[in-house]
Amino acid sequence: MTVSGHAGASNIELRHLRAFAAVARHRSFTRAAEELLITQPALSRTVAQMEAGLGVRLLDRSSRGVALTDTGAEFLVHAERTLAAFDGAVAAARRESVLRLGFSWLLPDPWAQRAIAGFERATDARVELVRCDDPLDALHRQAVDISLVRGGRAVAATVRTVHLYDERRVAVHARAVAAGDGRETSRSHPAEPTADALRWQDAHEWTLVVNTVSGTTGPWCWPDGDGPRRYVETANFDEWLESVAAGRGIGIVPEVAERRIHHPALRFLPVTGAPPSPVRLAYRPDTGTGGVLLRRFLDAALDAAATCTHAGEA
Structure with a gap:
């Protein structure tokens, strides 16, 4: 069976092959349409388009059902190989x-x-x-x-x-300095807040440690310079974390940090009135x-x- 010379063969698409293969497999337009999730008239038109494009009859249709012609049986072998090769190529590409x-x-x-x-x-x-x-x-x-x-x-x-x-914002700061025997000294760490929560509107009183590259809270969060008067700038998350732990200032971060950062030198506090991040x-x-x-x-x-x-x- 040679069809490459027929003018309509260039219009054959994968959807035509899938439609024909489904009908041939089920010997039924109704069951094939259910498998392909299309209507039976649409399926019939698709198969008819392919037969017209090829210039051959692939299926015998009668009141008793659907049967493959000799040409259709031969074409089905090649169609299934083509579909299998295409599906395999797609699967391989997706895996990569x-x-x-x-x-x-x-x-x-x-x-x-x-x-x-x-x-x-x-x-x-x-x-x-x-x-x-x-x-x-x-x-x-x-x-x-x-x-x-x-x-x-x-x-x-x-x-x-x-x-x-x-995300909701929380504050993080350094704990009190520990003495050599592991006990906290009576002197609070310079960056340690004395309240149980911080207020966003009191930001001008803070020394804020900022990750200038990928941080969530910095000078850009306060219009007209209403933010902290003092900033400590860092260039990445690790520098920011250790600067806060060293008592250089307070950090403001999304609350995911409170659940995920387990640093013995840090303590978290709520921040009231803060806009979400x-x-x-x-x-x-x-x-x-x-x-x-x-x-x-x-x-x-x-x-x-x-x-x-x-x-x-x-």
């Missing part, structure tokens, strides 16, 4: 597909686990976690495909963001071939965020 998610510190839980699991189940692709001091810079350099960013700082015009949810995904819309995977991850990320009813769950 990787989406690189950039983050600077403490991926929020359980959002991250839910989003990654949902995406990988839906696509057979894999999420590669990339820790970087500046996730937006990594996105610009195309070292990652999408980045998780916290806080409300502006992004470049070439970057798009999707808001996931908001937004959690966003940032990406470049000019991602080319990675755009499909990126959109699927955004879908999974938003689905996971919807299950986190407040910041304490995410």
Whole structure:
């Protein structure tokens, strides 16, 4: 059976092959339509289009049912091989597909686990976690495909963001200095607050330790210079953490830090009146071939965020 010379053969698509193969397998348009989740008239038209394109009759239709012609039986062998090869190629490509998610510190839980699991189940692709001091810079350099960013700082015009949810802010500060025998001295640590909570409106009294690269709280959070009068600048999460632990000042972070940071020199306090800290995904819309995977991850990320009813769950 030679059909390559027929003018209509170039219009044959995979959907035609799948439709024909389903009818041939079930010997029924009705059952094949149910399998393919399309209507029977649509299925009949699709098979008829393929027969017209090939210029041959593949199926005998009668009141007793559907049967393959001799040409149809021969064509079915090649059609099934083509479909199997295509499906195998897609599966192999998906197994090799990787989406690189950039983050600077403490991926929020359980959002991250839910989003990654949902995406990988839906696509057979894999999420590669990339820790970087500046996730937006990594996105610009195309070292990652999408980045998780916290806080409300502006992004470049070439970057798009999707808001996931908001996190509640808490304060963290150094505990009292311990003596050599392990007992706390009577002198409080210079950076240790004396109250059981901090008030956002008292920020001018703080010395605030700021991660200038990927932190969530800094001078940009207070309009018109109403924020702290003194800042200690750091360039990454580890520097920020150890600077707070060393008593250089107070840190303000999303409450996920209280659950995830276990540092013997640190103590957490509530912050009253503080605005929430937004959690966003940032990406470049000019991602080319990675755009499909990126959109699927955004879908999974938003689905996971919807299950986190407040910041304490995410």
